[in-house]
Structures are given as C-alpha cells and as structure tokens.
Amino acid sequence: MRLVTRGDLDGVTSAVLITTMEKIYSIELIHPQDITDKKFEITGEDIIANLPYHPGCAMWFDHHEHSKTDGLPGNFKGSYVIAPSASRVIYEYYSSDKLKRYEYLVDETDRFDSAQLTVKDITDPDGVILLGYTVDSRSGIGRFNRYFIDLVNWLKTMPIEDVLLKPSVAERVKLLRENNAAFLDILKKYSRQDGNVVVTDFRPVNKTPIGNRFLIYTLFPETNVSVRIQWGPEKRFAAVTIGHNILNRTSRSDCGQICSKFGGGGHRGAAACPLVPEKADQQIAEIIESLKREG
Numbered sequence: 001m002r003l004v005t006r007g008d009l010d011g012v013t014s015a016v017l018i019t020t021m022e023k024i025y026s027i028e029l030i031h032p033q034d035i036t037d038k039k040f041e042i043t044g045e046d047i048i049a050n051l052p053y054h055p056g057c058a059m060w061f062d063h064h065e066h067s068k069t070d071g072l073p074g075n076f077k078g079s080y081v082i083a084p085s086a087s088r089v090i091y092e093y094y095s096s097d098k099l100k101r102y103e104y105l106v107d108e109t110d111r112f113d114s115a116q117l118t119v120k121d122i123t124d125p126d127g128v129i130l131l132g133y134t135v136d137s138r139s140g141i142g143r144f145n146r147y148f149i150d151l152v153n154w155l156k157t158m159p160i161e162d163v164l165l166k167p168s169v170a171e172r173v174k175l176l177r178e179n180n181a182a183f184l185d186i187l188k189k190y191s192r193q194d195g196n197v198v199v200t201d202f203r204p205v206n207k208t209p210i211g212n213r214f215l216i217y218t219l220f221p222e223t224n225v226s227v228r229i230q231w232g233p234e235k236r237f238a239a240v241t242i243g244h245n246i247l248n249r250t251s252r253s254d255c256g257q258i259c260s261k262f263g264g265g266g267h268r269g270a271a272a273c274p275l276v277p278e279k280a281d282q283q284i285a286e287i288i289e290s291l292k293r294e295g
C-alpha cells in the first residue's frame, strides 16, 4: 500500500502509526488542494490520511471540519471524526497495543495540530512541539520528502530527545530560532492594537518576513483576534489573514464569514482574503470594525 498524506507534524505522526499497522511501501506528500482539484491520481492501493476524501482510495482517515462540508462518503474503510488531529483518529481506529508507545506523540500532535499551545510552546518550544515547527510549511523552511521520511523512521526507533539531536533536525531548529528572533523585532515595529484587535501591516516591508504565526499573541495578550496584511505576488493584491488569538480564545467573530464578504474564505477561527490594492485600506478598516463590533 501507499500512504498519501500532508507534509506536517500530523502527517508525520499519522505515518508513524499507519506504517506500524499496515504494509506501506511508499509515502507521498501532497496538498489538500491536489485532492479537491483532482490533480493527483489516487488508486485502490492508497491510504489517505489528514487530507480530504477521494472515492478511489482503499482507506481514508481525517479529522478536518471542512471535509464534512465537502460531502462525506456514505461508505468507506477507515475513519472520519472531528478530532484534534488525524493521528488521534488513526490511533483510536486501530486501538492496538502496538501503538501504545506512541501515546505521548499523539497527545502532543493533538496539541500542535489544534493550536492548543502555551506561551512557552510559542517562545521556547521543546520536544514534539519543537519538532512540529520544523515540518510546518508556514514556518517558511519548506517541506521535503526525505526529511519527512527520516522523521517517521526516527520517531519509530528513538526517543524524541534523540530525534531533535539529528543534524538535519538541529539545523532546522537553528533556522527557526533565527527567523523568529528577527520576526519578533519586525512584528513589534509593524503591529498596533486597536481595541480587541491587533493589526500587523507588513506592506511597507520589502520582503515579507517569516516566523511563528502565533508570536503576535505573546506580544498582544489582551487582544483576542489578529489581522495581518502583506503584499501578494507583484503587489497585485493585499493578502489579509485574520485569526483568533489562541492564547485568549474569547473572540465571538466568525473570520470565515467576514473574509467571504471580501472574496476570501476560511473557517471560524482563521480565514484569509485577497484585496485589490485601491480598495484595500477601506476594506481593511471595515474588517477591523467588524472584528471590534463582534467582540
């Protein structure tokens, strides 16, 4: 069988579990869009995990809310449950003694994948959470098949402390720390608080900086929602992302609904929309007003 999954920590842990329970000869990493756009061929030899359903697959495991709105299959092998991670869904599906030793890995994957993080998990992460950032495409250090496969093999054969000492892991950790230190400075410079909203406008910056997307919440703990603005490619549009503060989960706003008014989308807790440059300032002001009004 082939495992088709996503290149993130939940994908890694899903792969650890599935390769323990099934005969897997290769692992393929794809984006959820590749399934919905039918860009990637799925056959009866494939187990899909942490990705949307495809009718051609042998088994499917997922936990994402939006897989439900896309239309659930009537009958399939595997499991779909709204859960903190796909790894959790797989762990529960097999309920095998063979997987018991991965209990902690699954617990931490739950926390990372559902952003149930503490301030320390953001500013000074360690263990599985730290490893998670090294396979997070949003950390800006890419995702590589070799690295992914290595992590799966290492997590099956050594404790997390030893996995973190592997040179390819340590190198990514070092890069993450450097990126985050620079990102923190630039975040402070381009962010301001407006009531319950923190607004970061990176449009004056030439090259959009990359760093932990949750750092903003450690700087503005009294806000409950963030708005980030940065230029899209060739400044054709202003990319706006809205997200609930994961350290202060009191926002009543529906980010997805707000963004859908401006041609974007997402879910309740996080969403994005592209704005045409001429209208961006006006529309950003409207978005901030909605977020303040909704509280």
Ligand SMILES: [Mn+2]
Binding pocket: 010, 011, 050, 063, 084, 085, 086, 113
């Ligand atoms: Mn997931």
